[in-house]
Amino acid sequence: MPLPTDQDLVTDWKSRPAPLLPLLHAFNDRDGYLSDEALRAVSQGLRIPLADLFGTVTFYHHFSRFPPGTNAPRVCTGQVCRFAGGLELLETMRKDGATPMPCAGRCDEPVPVLTGRSVQVGVTVGEFESRPSPLPVANPGGLEECVFAAIRNPGNDTLEGYRRAGGYSGYEGALGSDPENLLTVITDSGLAGRGGAGFPTGVKWRAVREALNPRPGDDTRAGPKSVVCNADEGEPGCFKDRVLMDHDPHAVLEGMALAGYAAGAEIGFIYLRYEYPETADILDRAITEAENAGLLGENILGSGFSFRIHVRRGAGAYICGEEGSLLNSLEGKHPFPRERPPFPVTHGFENRPTVVNNVETLASAAAIARRGAEWYRGLxxxxxxxxxxxxxxxxxxxxxxxxxxxxxxxxxxxxxxxxxxxxxxxxxxxxxxxxxxxxxxxxxxxxxxxxxxxxxxxxxxxxxxxxxxxDSRDMLEVAHSCMEFFAHESCGKCFPCRIGTQRLTERLAGAAGPGVLAGWSDEVEDIGSVMKATSACGLGMAAPLITESLMRYFPEQVAAHVEATNS
Amino acid sequence: MSNPLEDMSKPDVIFCIGTNMTECHPVAATGLKKAVARGAKLIVADPRHIALAEMADVVLPLRVGTDVALLLGMAHVIDREGLVDEAFVSERTEGIEAFREHLARFTPEWAEGLTGVPAADIVQAAVWYGEAERGAIYYTLGITEHICGVDNVQSLSNLALMTGNIGREGTGINPMRGQNNIQGAGDAGALPNNYPGFQAVTDPAHQAKFAELYGHEIDLEKGMTKVTALELCGDKIRAMLIDGENTVVTDPDRSHCEHALKSLDHLVVIDLFLTETAALADVALPATAWGETDGVCTNTERRVQRLRAAVEPAGDARPDWWIVSQIAKRCGFPGFDFESAEDVFNELCSLSPIYAGLDWDVIDKGEFHWPVPERGHPGTPILHQGVFENGRGLFRSLEYRDPAETIDDEFPVWLTTGRRLASYHTRTQTGRSHGIDYLLPEETLEIHPDDVADWGLQDGGLCRMTSARGSVEIKVAATNRSPRGTVFTSFSFNDTPVNYLTGSGYDPVTQTAELKVCPVRLEALPESL
Amino acid sequence: MSDPSSETTVGSIEVDGKNLNFTAGETILEVTRRHGAVSGEPCKIPTLCYDERLDPFGGCRMCVVELEGSHNPVASCARAAEDGMVIRSSTEAVEKHRKTLLEMVCSENRQVDVDPLSGYASQELKELADRYDARSGRFAGKKSGKSREDDPNPFILRDYDQCISCYRCVRVCAEQEGDYAISVKGRGFDTQITVEFDGHLKDSACTFCGQCVQTCPTGALADRKALRHTEVPGEIEKTRTICTYCGVGCSVDILTKGDSMVGVQPAMDGPANHGALCVKGQFAYDFVQHDERLKTPMIRGEDGELHPTSWDVALDKAAQGFLDARDKHGRHSVYAVASGRAPHEAGYTTQKFIRSGFWSNHIDNCSRA
CATH class of the missing domain: 3.10.20.600 (Ubiquitin-like (UB roll))
Structure with a gap:
């Protein structure tokens, strides 16, 4: 089959929702990188100014502007992979054009190496293998589980397998009754955001349901409400969403559809981190199964409710796990965080009311819809x-x-x-x-x-x-690599984070800063304090917790570091 | 303009025709771009694929000179689709019945035959404009510089009247004026048909008013237009005063123009530089430039604003008003004892009903759009609100006419002319500003790449372009901005004096030259092969 | 400035103990500035990434204020006023953060002091650094931004060593000019202001309108033409006038030093342009003091050439020629063409010359060409 032309790709995507990222990926999958011609074609096709598009593409770690691009391996150099020899592995693979990537979410099984659309794991060249992400072990305390209850069942990642454990029964029940009942169950369950922010899920869904539909004639906001599943699991040391999506994808879809029904939304997106390419295929397969079974699509099960889900892959930017950045990224804009308020519940995807929930939250919601609020609270x-x-x-x-x-x-x-x-x-x-x-x-x-x-x-x-x-680890080295991650991932929008993460990294590396402990600490504390108080999003507020806790728990290691810097 | 510039960001549907606004009125175009960014629909009608077309929702690439046909087709669709604003039409217009009857035969398919624009696009444009809550029309010289310039404008007026898109915020019929004070020259009475403030010279009441003010009865008939005067130089016209215009380069049919000025017994030119025109003068007088001159100007939205001097005049240069007044005094004419620009402007205000509420001090901050009929009046940003000055809006049943010259075997290519962002008129100013040459060092002839190949030309090579009146040598630039069969250049560069070619005809009413249409033929020059 | 007591107000906020009413959609900063302008006690909340013509951005965080009930200070430029908000705009803690931020900003640039000819807003960082005594040299480290000395364009200096990534240039180019020529490459500390494919401005969508130059708060984007006059002695003076080019009528300030015209800046409050200009209005001003200006009256001599002469001689000759034509060929043999570029006074006197002197209407202007 001949490769698709630029025009084929543009035509394929231009009238679909949130088309920029998938269109860029289509070029990237075809060529391995994004050429000038590709950007010109995308710019014209989607009517995005070329300069804007150029800038946006350069924002993402995994978009390459030159060959070999994604055809060259990327080796995880996250904290845990460093312990497993990731840096050494990278060096031996440099001759193959290998480049580093930040934590790729396989800390339970280091070291992942990403080439094209395939992840392999291993620590020695020649001994890599592709394998499904590890299942959780049986609950060591024998406690009753919510999201992992059925995940170890063979075939759970298929519609049939998922149904065997009662999958979609909560959804089918909900569709037969007023969305208000579902909202009550979710609210009463006490479920709150599992991505970190901990906002009560029922309150969020209700807020979107009650948010005014954009006025007709207000061109920029007209259109349906949305549900966005935040699957951009970019936090170093986090790999829980991957296991849920890989082994229980229908729970995520069911949770999204429930959110859609409760909130009055018609369109759903899963914003999936780039480093999980196999997961994208699993989700796509599950969506097709659900659509074929009439669980997604138009007028679902005769209820009058219509809902479709689209998988959108990110391209390597931790900040896109921040919901404002995620929404901007989805919309094809520069992925800076948004000022809040307004919040996504009123001004989300394309400025319309939007539920943004984490994978785990949505999977939990599916279980709650099936088993009830009381059951969940009791866990x-x-x-x-x-x-x-x-x-x-x-x-x-x-x-x-x-x-x-x-x-x-x-x-x-x-x-x-x-x-x-x-x-x-x-x-x-x-x-x-x-x-x-x-x-x-x-x-x-x-x-x-x-x-x-x-x-x-x-x-x-x-x-x-x-x-x-x-106790074998040098905490200054750990702190430095953590801060280096934050500096690498700082989007550059707000001053405290853009400059602060850089200056803290330099100071933890011993590359700059006062050589006297008092002066060093003053600078690090002042930077940390301004970052925590004034940063535009959670990244800049969180990063200084590294230096703060380092100085609190390990003052001797800090003093020795400054001393060494000085000499 | 019927509406102020700030309205440019407010329409739902914008119809730009014959205006290359991003190059000729770039700052005004920013308002329009904001409207588009906000979600407004943009319709662009232009033979060339100009930058505005890149932003447009529908592009109507009409053959040069077929605007009336396009606009008749659109009017037909608006009527056919039931998009006529009946309330507006019955309240504020007259002649709709006859107009509707007239429109019946001008289907979009008929218009396609003349314009080359697909009928479906004409329908789309008409429906969008017709359905708009706020539809605004913007045009420039691409509408007026035709033998049918008046018909073009009236065709646009028909569309606005049919749909009630006039007299409200974000609507209107908005010609963009080209020069910084071209509006003001008219306001000040430098017109053969009007006294200051557009008071018709043919009205005996005005004649009487000015007889008293100027000490003598003035002709009740209109004067000649400049075009006619140039025709009659050396014959009826023997002496001419030209202030700040490089007539030789800007006007059509350059040979004729040079010959005319040379035939005068007496030519006085006031200018900043010894231009091609000043070089023909018997007396050339140095005027103060922008930045050296206090005064007043009116912009395209009828906003009256102050000019202020920042530096001393160059050499012995003097303000234009001083020079003209001195000549008048030495002729023995009374009423020229002005001591300042302020004196002159205040006299103008005292004579002009549209300036009656203004004087030198009142306009200090530039807040007023004329008409300002009395002191304390807030000015009139939007014309035609509630009622038309002349009563009801009239529909005109127009017919399409061919340009003065059409292409044939001898001159098979359409030439259309215009302007470019980085140069202004004949470059007397921009050509003498450091750095402008970096952006635009020379003029080129823009030709579709396929035509370049078909016609045996070479991108970057020289060609000779010839019309019925003359010929120039010019460098070829292959570009998709030009449609097949139509070429474009500007008149700004004296070394590619394209106005030796133009001048095929004039609008019978305004005597504006048909600078936008000129059949030519192109030949590769041997040295470039 | 609208009247703060107008009927469109929807509520009030308390800022530093004063109740200020606001209109729908106004941000805390806008409310505070509007009232400050009216009360004569200008708002003191500092900003670096703010340009009142642009959408709220919230990048520099200099404008953070304490909002009662909010754990962290909020960016006043981006936070919409809500009825009953209680705000403290300059507590000790907030002022400390501002100083730290400025010290951090100063640490990333080559220099803080730049020539005011650089651009309209070019002194903003310097003024804040002075106000907060922020040239402490703390937070030393890598500098950000890479200057583009290779771009030969004669108008816009791209001295990104001075860039603080406030994105005002990017935003003004998109939101105000609508050209979308400037973009942000990379991210974090490696953020670099650039254009498509990192090229030169001339090869990009840039139209050289200069709006980026005029909104830049550090002189990173600067008026290269004006900076040629850095060495001209004297203070910069500004004269408000209207651009000499097209019919839009943009308000500009002519910059002079002594009797030298050294630059042009757009008037941010210009009613027709609100701070916008195009390449001609912004950069094509130096024809005024060009050597080729006609500086003295000229008359055609016996030899057929033009020769310099005095005003007296030239004016007499000019007048005599018109009188001769009238006397020999009648009053309708005299014609005048007024300029579309000279002020009203020129057009008015020219038409009066014809009408009051020759009683005809043989007057026109250059609008037909």
Whole structure:
């Protein structure tokens, strides 16, 4: 079959929703990179100014403007992969044109290497293999689970398998009754955003339902409400959404359709991180199955409700996990965060009311719709409702995803469920919220896994990624690589984050800054304080938790670092 | 313009015809681009694929000179599709019945035959404009510089009247004026048919008014237009004063124009430079330039604004008003004892009903759009609100006419002329400003790449372009901006004096020259092969 | 400035103890500035990425203010006023953040002080650095932005070493000019202002309107033509007038030093242009003081050539020629063409010359060509 022409590609995509990213990917898949001619064709076809398009393309890590582009391997150099030899692997593969990529969400099975549309894992050249992402082990505490309850069933990733465990029964039930009933169940369940922000899901859905439809004649806002599934799992040390999508894709689709029905939306997008190409295929397959079964599409099951879901792949930008950036990216704009308010519930995709939910939130909603609010509330410890997936990685015997009740003790997870540190080592520190919660160490490792407890230590639970560092690790080096990640991923919109992440990285590298501890600390604290107070989005607010917690728990290591810088 | 510039960002549908606004009125075009960014629909009718066409929702690439046919086709569709604003039409217009009858035969398919624009696009444009809550028309010299310039304007007026797109915010019929004070020259009475403030010279009441003011009764008949005067130089016209115009280069049929000025007994030219025209003068007088001159100008939206001097005049240069007044005094004419620009302007205000509410101090901040009929009046940003000055809006039943000359075996190519962003008129100013040459060092003839090949020309090579009146040598530039069979250049560069070729005809009413249409033939020059 | 007490107000906010009413959609900053302009106590909230003509952006965070009930300060430029908001615009904490931000900004540039000929807003960073005493040298590190010395265009200096990534140029080019020529390449600290494919301005969608130059707060984009006059002695003075080119009638300020015209800047409050100009209005002004100007009256001599002479001689000869024509060929043999480029006073006196002197209407202007 001859390769599609520029015009074929443009024609294929130009009248579909959110066409820019998939059209760029289509060129990228064809050529391996985005040529000047490709950009000109896209610019003309989608009527995006060329300069604008050029700038936007250069924003994304994985879009290459020159060959070999995506045909050359990208090696994960995230924190855990570094421990597994990722940097050395990269060096040996440089001759093949290999380049580094930030944490690619395979910390349970390092090191992922991405070439074209395929991920392989391994630590030695010649011994890579492609394999499905690891399933969670059976719940070590024997506790009842929500999102992992059926995930280990063989065939659960097919419609048939999913149905066997009761899949889509909640949805079918909801479609037969007033959306108000569904909203009540979700609200009463206490389900809150599992991407990190923790906003009550029922309140969000209701807000979109009640948001005024854009006025007819208001050209820029006319059109349907939307549901966006945030599957841009870019937080280092987080890989929970991947396992849900890979092994329980219909739960995500069901959750989205439920959100659509409750909120009065007609169109859904899954914004999937670039580094999960196989997941895109799994989701596409599941969508086709659901459409063929009449669960998605027009007038679903005769209810009058219509809903379609589109998968849109990102292109390598952590900031696109921030909902404003994600929406801008989806719309084909420069992926800067948006000022809030207004919030997506009134001004989301294409400025229309939009539900933006995390993968885990939506999968939970599907289970709640089936089993009820009471059931879900009961899964949490004490007064806390429900469960949370924790992605555990680093210096721990059994890394992987664990579904824990809210309020579960961290030490129990680390030592009882996950087998504790390597023999002869003890745990020096862990990160929280991927790396966005900074470090916990020493006596603060006694937290329970819920926001009130973790936040009381100046950190946060967030999306639930926890990386473990034993006493063999140089915490300055860890802090530096975390800050380097933030600097690499800072979008450049707001001054405190753009300059602050750079200056903190330089100071953690010993590349610049005062050589006296007092002066060094003053600068680092002032930068951190201005970032936390004034940054335009969570990235800039979270990054200084790294330096803050580093200086709190490891003052001697900091003093030695400054001393070494000075000499 | 019937509406102010700030209205340009407000329409739902914008119809631009014969205006290359992004090059000729770039700042005005920014308003239009904002409207488009906001979601307004843009219809662009132009023979060339200009920058505006790139932004358009529908492009109507009509053959040069067929505007009336296109607009008749659109009017037909508006009527046929029931998009006539009946309330507006019955309240404020007359002649719709006859007009409707007239329109019946001008189908979009008929218009396609003349214009070359697909009928479906004509229908689309008409429906959008007809359905618009706020539809606005913008045009420039692409409408007026034709033998049927008046018909073109009246055809646009028909569309606006049918649809009620006039007299409201974000609507209107909006010609963009080309020169900084071309509107003001008219306001000030430099017209053969009007006293200051557009008071017709043929009205005996006006004659009486000015007789008293100027001390003598003035002809009740209109004066000659410049075009006629140039025709009659050396015959009826013997002495001429030309202020700040490089007539020789800007006007059509350059040979004729040079010959005319040379035939005068006496030519006085006031200008900043010794232009091609000043070089023919018996007396050339140095005027102060912009930046050296206090005064007043009126922009395209009828806004009256102050010019202020920032530097001393060059050498012995003097303001135009001083020079003309001095000549008048030395002729022994009374009433020229002005001591300042302020004196002159205030006298103008005292004579002009549309300036009655203005004086030198009142216009300091440039807030007023004329007419300002009395002191304290807020000015009139939007004309024709509620009522037309002359009563009811009249529909005119027009017929398409061919241009003065059409292509044939001898001159098989349409030449159309215009302007470019980086040069202004004959470059007396832009050509003497540092850096402009970097953007536009020379003039070229824009030709469709396929025509370049078919006609044996070479991109970047020289060709000779010849019309019935003359010929020039010019460099070829292959570009898709030009449609097949039509070529384009500007008249700005004296070394490619394209106005030796133009001048095929004039509008019978306004005597505006048909600078937009001129059949030519092209030959590759041997040295470029 | 609209009247703050007008009927369109929808509520009021308290800023530093004062109740200020607002209209629908106004941001905290807009409300505060509008009231400040009326009250004579100008709003002191500092900004760097703000241009009142552009959509709120919220990049520089200099304008953050404390909002009661909000954990973090909010960007006043982007936050819409809501009835009952209580705001403190310059607490010690907020002022400290502003100073830190400015010190960080100063640390990324080659220099803070630039020639005011650079552009209309070019002194904004310098003025804030002075106000907050931010040239401390703290936060040293890598500089951002890479200048494009290779771009030979004569109008716009692209000195990105001075760039602070406020994106005012990008936004003004898109939102005000509608050319979308300028874009943002890369991200984070590596952000670079550029154009399509990193080329020269001439090969891009740039029309050299100069709006980016005039909104740049650091002189990173600067008026290369004006900067040729850096060495001319004297203070810069500005004279408000109207552009000499097309019929749009843009308001401009002519910049002079002594009797030298050294530049043009758009009037941000110009009623027809609101700070916009095109390449001609912005950059094609120096014909005025060009050597080739006609500086003295000329008359044609016996030799058929034009020769310089005095005004007296020239004016007498001019007048005599018209009188001779009238006397020999009648009053209708005299004709005048007024200019479409000279002011009203020229057109008025010219028509009066014909009408009051020759009692005819043989007067026209150059609008027919």
């Amino acid at each position: 949490g410890a004490g007064d806390l409702a429900g469960t949370k997936i924790i992605s555990l990685s680093g210096d721990i015997m059994r890394p992987g995803n664990y579904e824990v009740p809210f309020g579960f003790p961290l030490q129990t997870l680390l030592n009882d469920w996950a087998g504790g540190p390597r023999p002869g080592r003890h745990i020096q520190a862990v990160t929280m919220a991927g790396i966005s919660g900074g470090f916990l160490a020493k006596e603060d490792l006694d937290v329970t896994l819920d926001e009130p407890s973790v936040r009381s230590k100046g950190s946060m639970l967030g999306a639930g990624g926890i990386m473990v560092f034993d």
